[in-house]
Amino acid sequence: MQLESVLIVYTIAFVLLLPILFVKGFRKKLRKKLDYSIYYIKYVLGWIIGINGDIRMGKTSLMSGLSSLCQLIIINDIDDLLNKTMKIFKYIDFNVLNDQLKNYYETVIDEKIGYPDFEKITEMVLEIYQLDGDSIHYDMIGHKKIRKLILDYIFSYYCLEIRNNFVQSKTPFYSNITHQFNLKLNLEWLNIRDAFKEKDYAILDWMVILIDELTDEAGAMKYLEDPKDESGAKEYRRKLGQIHQERNRIISTKQDVMDEIKKFRNLTHSNLVIDERVSTLGNHMWIYHLIEFVCNIPILLLKLFVINPIFIWSKLTRKGLSWGDIYKYYHDKTGIIRKQESKLYYYKMFFQSIGYNRYQGYKLKRAEDIERVTADRDYFDLVIPTKYCWGTYNTHYYASMQEDLLNNSTTQTSEVNPFKKINFFIKDKVTEQEQNGVGEFEFN
Structure with a gap:
């Protein structure tokens, strides 16, 4: 009996330690790939590096x-x-x-x-x-x-x-x-x-x-x-x-x-x-989902014992409150829902930040080989920490152009009236340039 108890304890301990060992081993493997990526950059790529690829490939x-x-x-x-x-x-x-x-x-x-x-x-x-x-x-x-x-x-x-x-x-x-x-x-x-x-x-x-x-x-x-x-x-x-x-x-x-x-x-x-489009590794989001399940338990209890009874009472008294309206009230006020969501937000950001980006493609020995299908290609597989790749640059560099265009414009848009009578024989006087979208303008 005592032997069986010891075996049960060791089995439970092993099951609990198994995810930790898996995470540690996987991260050690990613670290080796990162070390190889650094070696590849330092000793293979040279001093002038050109990165090519289709839009949104990374x-x-x-x-x-x-x-x-x-x-x-x-x-x-x-x-x-x-x-x-x-x-x-x-x-x-x-x-x-x-x-x-x-x-x-x-x-x-x-x-x-x-x-x-x-x-x-x-x-x-x-x-x-x-x-x-x-x-x-x-x-x-x-x-x-x-x-x-x-x-x-x-x-x-x-x-x-x-x-x-x-x-x-x-x-x-x-x-x-x-x-x-x-x-x-x-x-x-x-x-x-x-x-x-x-x-x-x-x-x-x-x-x-x-x-x-x-x-x-x-x-x-x-x-x-x-x-x-x-x-x-x-x-x-x-x-x-x-x-x-x-x-x-x-x-x-x-x-x-x-x-x-x-x-x-x-x-x-x-x-x-x-x-190949950039992918992410090693952020262990499965751990986050376990944490998410635990953090959502208080919210589930709030729905069962607070929101649902109020909703049922609203139906009985014909006050007309929908379940969504009641939930939105408790969500928007400071309370358990916002507190748990805030925790989950930072937990998720943490797990995303510890991940690695994976970039796959090939290196050409000569620039002209880009258009040659039969050219010699050295394939690369680089692994770089996510925090080194994302969040370091402005992904919408030209966003201010939208503001300049709107501020410079003298027109406004409005809702379409589908019942307005359209005169097909008398058209607005629009110059040929305006029809073709040709004009001169400057950005501030």
Whole structure:
């Protein structure tokens, strides 16, 4: 009898633990897929990534997800650089140096002096710690000047601890990595020769540059205006890795794939084509549904013992109250229904936020292969946390156009009168332009 009781207890414990073990194992599997996705982005995709696909396939959310993972890669690379520098200069107290740098950078920001002069700061550090900037550090493979090592350290420390922003975009993007909105981007800055002439350039190092199809003003036909690349747009893409010392990435989205090909030919390192709609994994909504069932019990009791009796009494006394009216009264007032619904809302948002987005498609080795059915394709299957993909950008970027159109309009709509007599022989005087919907207008 005692043995049977022990077996029953262990069986119940195993049944209760089984869902927990399932969830833990499944999330561990998703984490491995995320690690592979980071590896794939860092070592396979290259520095310039183009995302292509039909409308509502998940291009912009994938761009957001790739941006977030690229930010993690940048932060990890900066940490590696800082730690490597600390290993080289073992006699420097980096606690003291970091405090000095932080105080200096904060002074620069507070006094609005502008962008820090890193060359000047480097010379100050070399002088304080009596280092010869022109001496060579040999790491058994290559050579690098001490001045360059110190310059890289103080600049990377500034990017990580002070700037703490690794995205530039014309479209507003919120980073769930740094919890900040992006820095501004003018697409004209990518035309580096024009930017140099106009002294108008502000693309920083350690950055992910996002170019969304909504704001990409360099249309397919503009490449014809600059066949010799006098603006420097193609040159910038060709030399991106060297200009930014392999610290920057460009991610762009396009629905019209050939538009990108005509502009930059094979200057995009990876052309990703999404051929399946984005899906979600690992949010464990079955747990939410169990919680929902428990939370709805008080509401069910309210319906049985409060709303239903009132409804029956209303019918008997012929007051004419419907069940829906009675429920709406108790729903809209502060009480048990709203309290439980509020709980369920946040529970649901929590479970959705812990999920992962899955993106499937193929990567083309050459841009021209997009139109070739028999082209070699490397298929990808990327898994990225949902919070890195959704809720980071404005899904209705042009919504203000509706407000501008209505405010600018002098007409109003009204309900149709189906009984109004229609005169088929006398028509309103409407110009041919108005009939064809042709006219000039401006958006504010």
